Every structure is written in C-alpha cells, then in structure tokens.
Amino acid sequence: MNNVALCIVTTALVAVTGTRLHAQLTLLPAGPMIGTHAGNLVINGSFEDSVFGPGIAPGSAVRFWATGTSGTPTGTPIGWTGSGAPINYATWGRDGGGPPARLRNSDVLPDGGNALYFGNGQAAYTTTAPTFNPNGEVTFATPGTVGTAYPAPVVLTQTVNTHLAPAASYILSFWVSGESAGFASPGAWDGIFGLRVTNTAAGDPVRYFAAPSGGSALGMSHRFEFSFVPLNPLAPVTLEFINWGHFNLSPWGMGGTTELVLDDVIVNPVPSPAPVALFGLLGLAAGRRRR
Secondary structure: HHHHHHHHHHHHHHHHHHHOOOOOEOOOOOOOOOOOOOOOOOOOOOOOOEEOOOOEEEEEOEEEEOOOOOOOOEEOOOOOEEEEEOOOEEEOEEEEOOOOOEEOOOOOOOOOEEEEEEOOOOOOOOOOOOEOOOEEEEEOOOOOOOOEEEOOOOEEEEOOHHHHOOEEEEEEEEEEEEEOOOOOOOOOOOEEEEEEOOOOOOOOOOOOEEEEEOOOOOEEEEEEEEEEOOOOOOOOOEEEEEEEEEEEEHHHOOOOOOOOEEEEEEEEEOOOOOOOHHHHHHHHHHHHHHO
C-alpha cells in the first residue's frame, strides 16, 4: 500500500471508528460560504425571533439587548444572553428602513432583517500594538491587555448542544460588519472584537478578530468560518462574542476604530464518511497495491 492510499484509509478509519482529532478552533481561508442554514445548531442565529414577535419593525432600531444597560426599551433575541455595563448602547434590529436592511450604517445584512450592534463607547484600549492580519485575525507580538475603562465589555453568549449532534468536527460561521462600514467612512480603522469558543482549547482562550470599517482590505463586511473539534465530545460548546468599544489606536500609529455588527451565526456538524465509503477506499488502496 503506497503512502497516499495509507493516508486515505487512515483518515477514513478515524472517521468511522469515532477516534477524534486533536481539539482545535481553526480559522479557514476566505472563500465561498461553507456553513449552511439547514442543520444549524445555533438557536436564532440571525436574531430574527424575539418575545416581541417575529423580528423588529424596520426603522424602529431597536431594542437594547445587553442586560445592564441604562437604555430603553430592552430585549434580547431568543436563545441568546447579553450583558454589559450601564453605559453600553448595544442595539438589536435594523435602522434606516429597507430593504436593504442595515444596522448602524453597516453593510447590507446577509440574512433576514435584524442584526446586533455591540455599542460600548470610546474607552477601549490595548496595552500592546495590534497587528491586523490579512485573514481578519488580530494578533499581538507581545503579551498585553485588551480592555475597557468601563466596568465591563459587551458580551453575547449561547451554549450550543454539539454533543447532541455527534460529529468528527463542526463548522462555525458568522458575518461581521462595522458601524458606518456601509459607507466606507474615511479614516476609520477596523475594530477589534473577541471570540471565545469553549471546550475547543485548554483554558478557553479569547482570540481577536477585526470588525470591518469599510476602509480596509476586509471591505464593508466579512464572513469568518472555522473548523472546530470539542475537547470533550460529550459536552456542549459556548460561543462568546466580546466587544470592548471603540479603540483609540493612536499610540500604535493608527486611529479610532469602528464597532462590531454581527449577523448570521451558524454551527453545522460535519458528517463522518459512511462505512460504505470506507470499504470503497479500502478497495481502491488494495487495487493500487496489486498494481
């Protein structure tokens, strides 16, 4: 059996026998959308459903969704939990009428008529210089702190029951834009938001990504997609989106940033190959060996 055939068969065996890959959260290259609304494990991933009815009327903008806000009226989309400090003005819905639907002058929303804006003021900071990578991830050359002078960032969470839909791996997909990104505001820098997916890496670390400003290579909006494998396949994962606010990056030779607008959150199980496919691969490998 040659090395190529061995690799094919070994991969199939891993999938069929249920032996799991190392747990991970891997950012995938940009390209055609992989995640699908069919089979989405996320509840209300496009923020259309609420206790107030199916969505929010266009132009009304909106309810303040991050619990703790001093803004009114309040309400959080079904399936999600939101939190923040009293200063936060994180809003849910759409504004400016439509179609097309936008929120806070974001790019056009990709699915449905509502999105979430993570407004949290001008007090966000980093203690070391950020690097905005071409793939949309934000990294730091030296350890530092990302935070806000307010009592808390704006945080959105949902626990996703991946353990009830067993799979060798899963796809996480979501769309982001930024405040005023739909109009490519001159001088605006991409924002920075945090993503934590629990049960995919030891210590449940936060990773940092860019919220498009409309003035960078990411354009007016961007879809992030990841492959992940839970550390414990018998437990769920929790999605956590974090926004500290508008950053002042002038200490690092940059400027003020936009803030996150989020929509269309998807988690799909990736099916394992069926046993019949394994038998076909074994036959192919055996045939190659005979030749």
